[in-house]
Amino acid sequence: MQSPHSDARVVILGGGLTGISTAYHLRRPWLLLEKESRLGGHARTDETQGFHFDKTGHWLHLRDPYTKGLVQELLPGQMVPVERKARIFSHGVLTRFPFQANLFGLPANVVSECLIEFVRAHADPASKEPPKNFEDFCNKKFGAGISRHFMIPYNQKLWGVHPREITAEWCSRFVPIPKLEDVIKGAVGDVPPELGYNISFLYPEKGGIETLTRALVARLAGGDVHVSTPVDRLDLANRTVTYGGETIPWRAMVATIPLPELVARLADCPKDIEEAAGKLRCTAVRYLNVATKSSPKADFHWIYVPEEKYPFYRVGIYTNAVPAMAPPGRGSLYVELSDRGAMPRVDDIMPDVAQALAAAGAINSADDVLFAELKELKYAYVVFDDNYYSCVDKLIKYFEANDVFPRGRYGSWIYNAMEDSILAGREVALRLNQ
Numbered sequence: 453m454q455s456p457h458s459d460a461r462v463v464i465l466g467g468g469l470t471g472i473s474t475a476y477h478l479r480r481p482w483l484l485l486e487k488e489s490r491l492g493g494h495a496r497t498d499e500t501q502g503f504h505f506d507k508t509g510h511w512l513h514l515r516d517p518y519t520k521g522l523v524q525e526l527l528p529g530q531m532v533p534v535e536r537k538a539r540i541f542s543h544g545v546l547t548r549f550p551f552q553a554n555l556f557g558l559p560a561n562v563v564s565e566c567l568i569e570f571v572r573a574h575a576d577p578a579s580k581e582p583p584k585n586f587e588d589f590c591n592k593k594f595g596a597g598i599s600r601h602f603m604i605p606y607n608q609k610l611w612g613v614h615p616r617e618i619t620a621e622w623c624s625r626f627v628p629i630p631k632l633e634d635v636i637k638g639a640v641g642d643v644p645p646e647l648g649y650n651i652s653f654l655y656p657e658k659g660g661i662e663t664l665t666r667a668l669v670a671r672l673a674g675g676d677v678h679v680s681t682p683v684d685r686l687d688l689a690n691r692t693v694t695y696g697g698e699t700i701p702w703r704a705m706v707a708t709i710p711l712p713e714l715v716a717r718l719a720d721c722p723k724d725i726e727e728a729a730g731k732l733r734c735t736a737v738r739y740l741n742v743a744t745k746s747s748p749k750a751d752f753h754w755i756y757v758p759e760e761k762y763p764f765y766r767v768g769i770y771t772n773a774v775p776a777m778a779p780p781g782r783g784s785l786y787v788e789l790s791d792r793g794a795m796p797r798v799d800d801i802m803p804d805v806a807q808a809l810a811a812a813g814a815i816n817s818a819d820d821v822l823f824a825e826l827k828e829l830k831y832a833y834v835v836f837d838d839n840y841y842s843c844v845d846k847l848i849k850y851f852e853a854n855d856v857f858p859r860g861r862y863g864s865w866i867y868n869a870m871e872d873s874i875l876a877g878r879e880v881a882l883r884l885n886q
């Protein structure tokens with residue numbers, strides 16, 4: 453590593469899980485700069501009147517032996533293992549997740565339409581050709597029926613853009629593709645084993661997901677954390693960073709703040725870099741924290757809601773995973789809203805939302821709501837459109853050539869989970885430790 457500032461530290465921009473993990477694994481002096489008043493980024497938990505709410509459900513799905521060991525070491529015996537109960541709410545009924553492998557329980561005409569189109573797509577040689585976009589992927593892999601009843605409307609609500617604007621590449625890991633026999637068995641109620649990448653998860657027994665974040669923060673050593681410290685300017689030529697009127701040198705930098713925000717802070721930004729950053733798209737998520745007077749009778753952890761007539765696309769019940777997320781006998785939920793227009797007033801939307809939640813069985817009745825809070829995540833889902841790969845590739849190469857390492861969900865501009873963020877921080881720290 454070449455640096456004009458030989459005694460300078462590794463500077464980490466952003467203190468979400470990626471930045472925290474980077475600091476945890478670094479064996480060189482570091483400085484972490486975080487704009488919010490506490491660390492954790494998206495992996496934080498808010499508390500109101502004894503009700504706990506993550507920034508919508510943050511369930512921990514671990515695959516990697518290293519992260520499994522780390523979490524066990526950080527919170528021994530304090531992570532509750534939970535068998536996923538995910539459902540789809542459509543046509544007035546709850547069916548199992550994923551939709552495509554669990555058609556049983558839907559109206560007969562919907563089941564037959566989905567089955568016939570699945571078999572047709574399965575037999576069509578054209579379905580083996582590379583899909584043009586995510587909509588095409590759905591039609592080729594699942595057929596027009598499953599696409600029309602779930603894949604297209606649900607993903608339109610989730611991403612805030614039509615699936616035909618999204619490339620097919622992103623979904624191979626996250627969208628389970630059942631075999632023909634599983635679809636048939638699922639349609640007649642001969643239920644196949646759980647499918648997908650998240651059939652069970654871990655969750656802290658109290659305090660929400662931030663309990664995990666705090667456990668990692670408590671282990672930090674060998675550096676300094678500055679919170680309430682937004683980064684203002686980054687000078688690649690002089691290898692300095694400016695925050696709060698102070699300019700300091702860096703030896704290397706790990707940038708976990710959103711990639712377009714990193715570019716916006718560059719001194720002397722090249723035109724092509726500015727243009728590439730200008731093409732990156734991201735969807736915001738607006739959501740409600742909902743507290744209920746009684747524990748919901750429903751047993752699911754979360755539901756997917758594809759139909760346009762409902763104002764949300766996903767609803768989760770924290771207290772069904774861990775009752776301590778609310779005072780005894782009460783419930784805490786998250787409700788992810790599909791509308792991305794002007795910011796509404798919570799009191800204006802709650803009557804309709806409460807009715808719809810009761811219709812879906814997520815709350816016991818519309819008047820069971822104790823309070824609701826409306827929140828927004830500015831950065832939620834990066835959009836994998838046609839510009840995505842070339843622009844992200846160009847930006848990452850540019851920064852890495854200058855010893856700035858963009859990492860994490862918004863630093864690398866990817867779709868990832870908390871485990872990936874922890875691993876990304878570790879990977880870059882091990883690289884910088886050499």
Ligand SMILES: Cc1cc2nc3c(=O)[nH]c(=O)nc-3n(C[C@H](O)[C@H](O)[C@H](O)COP(=O)(O)OP(=O)(O)OC[C@H]3O[C@@H](n4cnc5c(N)ncnc54)[C@H](O)[C@@H]3O)c2cc1C
Pocket residue numbers: 465466467468469470471485486487488491492493494495507508509510511512513681682683684708709710713737829831832833859860861862863868869870871873
């Ligand atoms: C709606 C939603 C649901 C999710 N559900 C799950 C789930 O169930 N399970 C799961 O494993 N993962 C889930 N995730 C993914 C998970 O949130 C991320 O993988 C992880 O939290 C990303 O961590 P990060 O550190 O990369 O980014 P962030 O958490 O975004 O951290 C970036 C940090 O940079 C800070 N920052 C920004 N600008 C500046 C600046 N100028 N100066 C200084 N600091 C700055 C921010 O305040 C933030 O703290 C979900 C994500 C979303 C959006």
